[in-house]
Amino acid sequence: MTEHQKQYTHGYHASVLRSHTWRTVENSAGHLLPELKPGLSVLDVGCGPGTITAGLAERVGPGLVTAVEISAEVLAKAAEAVPESAGVRFETADVHALPFPDASFDVVHAHQVLQHVADPVQALREMRRVCRPGGVVAVRDSDYGAFVWYPSLPELDEWNALYHRVARANGGEPDAGRMLRSWALDAGFAPEQVEASSSTWCFSSQEDRAWWGGMWAERITGSAIAEQAVAEGFAGREELERISAAWQSWAQDPRGWFSVLHGELLCRV
Numbered sequence: 001m002t003e004h005q006k007q008y009t010h011g012y013h014a015s016v017l018r019s020h021t022w023r024t025v026e027n028s029a030g031h032l033l034p035e036l037k038p039g040l041s042v043l044d045v046g047c048g049p050g051t052i053t054a055g056l057a058e059r060v061g062p063g064l065v066t067a068v069e070i071s072a073e074v075l076a077k078a079a080e081a082v083p084e085s086a087g088v089r090f091e092t093a094d095v096h097a098l099p100f101p102d103a104s105f106d107v108v109h110a111h112q113v114l115q116h117v118a119d120p121v122q123a124l125r126e127m128r129r130v131c132r133p134g135g136v137v138a139v140r141d142s143d144y145g146a147f148v149w150y151p152s153l154p155e156l157d158e159w160n161a162l163y164h165r166v167a168r169a170n171g172g173e174p175d176a177g178r179m180l181r182s183w184a185l186d187a188g189f190a191p192e193q194v195e196a197s198s199s200t201w202c203f204s205s206q207e208d209r210a211w212w213g214g215m216w217a218e219r220i221t222g223s224a225i226a227e228q229a230v231a232e233g234f235a236g237r238e239e240l241e242r243i244s245a246a247w248q249s250w251a252q253d254p255r256g257w258f259s260v261l262h263g264e265l266l267c268r269v
Helices: 014-021 051-060 072-081 120-129 154-169 176-186 206-222 224-231 237-252
Strands: 042-045 065-069 088-092 105-111 131-142 148-150 194-203 257-268
Touching: 042 051, 042 120, 051 065, 051 072, 051 088, 051 105, 065 072, 072 088, 105 120, 120 131, 120 176, 131 176, 154 224, 154 237, 176 194, 176 257, 194 206, 206 224, 206 237, 206 257, 224 237
Parallel strands: 042 065, 042 105, 065 088, 105 131
Antiparallel strands: 131 257, 148 257, 194 257
């Protein structure tokens, strides 16, 4: 690992990958869509399984999309999932030191990345550096401290507090959404260059509750979050099982509602 790389809080458990493959350019990059035009060159930082990447490629074709990931294993899976005809190239890269010349891309995009990196300000400096004058840097990150749900189950409060502990032990910032504008200004963007907004994912239908609640019920007992929580003494297996059962209870409750707040930025270069 480089000095900037930290343990990825979520890990790559099957439940995590199911969550990531649900994301599309429509449900996860709506703030960027009006900026996308055919022929633009795009850098997709932290592309994950490539589902957002594929949507970006559809909108800027015949422009080229470059997708980067710190994990070669995840990048290989993205390359398998995105058709060769989509106009996407894949490279391993660290956002703190991108391997591209200055002013290489019209659009630089990162979704749910800055909350996990060791130095989000340096990451934004690098994203700004490789973006061409007249281009845009677009980021979106969730804010765990602003998540709200009903019914109010104490075990879900425990889950949220536990996630904060694990994420911060890894050098991340789980409340990144509210901090994006501050980080962008620290990275050298002028206030008038930064357009800040927010949006939510909302899970309330029976299908959505089953997916979201079932996914977290599995993640809190089987993913890297669970392993680290136990290894570092943040929680025991019995506590994780209680939290998992509460997620299942929430998912089965027809009154259930969950809102995930995201901070978003469009930074003009």
